[in-house]
Amino acid sequence: AQSVTQLDSQVPVFEEAPVELRCNYSSSVSVYLFWYVQYPNQGLQLLLKYLSGSTLVKGINGFEAEFNKSQTSFHLRKPSVHISDTAEYFCAVSPRSGGSYIPTFGRGTSLIVHP
């Protein structure tokens, strides 16, 4: 079984400031890792994913995330946020093996960008 912990339920930040959204996971098997973004009144859409290879993954809209196996973390970062980045962000993991690929989602982090 897997579990995902998003350490901050809400992150307020000023426009053009850097931001980090934290995600830790636990799993008995190796996993794929994802970040999804949900803009107001919309569904979730994939921001980026880690499958293998380089531990630094770049996604859409200038976001990137770094996989740290020893710390079982997959934190999301952006060097300079924009008002339009205001949204809910979800971290998720999916087992690489074991038959079920069903992802487990965190509770989400609300990023609020102030002008």
Next chain:
Amino acid sequence: DAGVIQSPRHEVTEMGQEVTLRCKPISGHNSLFWYRQTMMRGLELLIYFNNNVPIDDSGMPEDRFSAKMPNASFSTLKIQPSEPRDSAVYFCASSRLTGTTGELFFGEGSRLTVL
């Protein structure tokens, strides 16, 4: 390509009425998921189908909830009778069953309000 299509986008109904939510997955995807999102519980997996067959419905809250997938391009989630605590946003998501990494493609959701 058309994404996951859900209808209705908004539904307001009175307690005791039947509610039917509809979903058309992405063509070629053979796994379909129904999620419920609330402030209190976050994102909950209700049920998922592989090749039109329900695999795990352990997340369905009560017998008042039922889901069907009569063919590869259509699924319904029915609540009968509805109650105010069913008010939530219901998402449908789809993915490929084979060769998948667990990435899901979400619809825009159906916002249900039960008065």
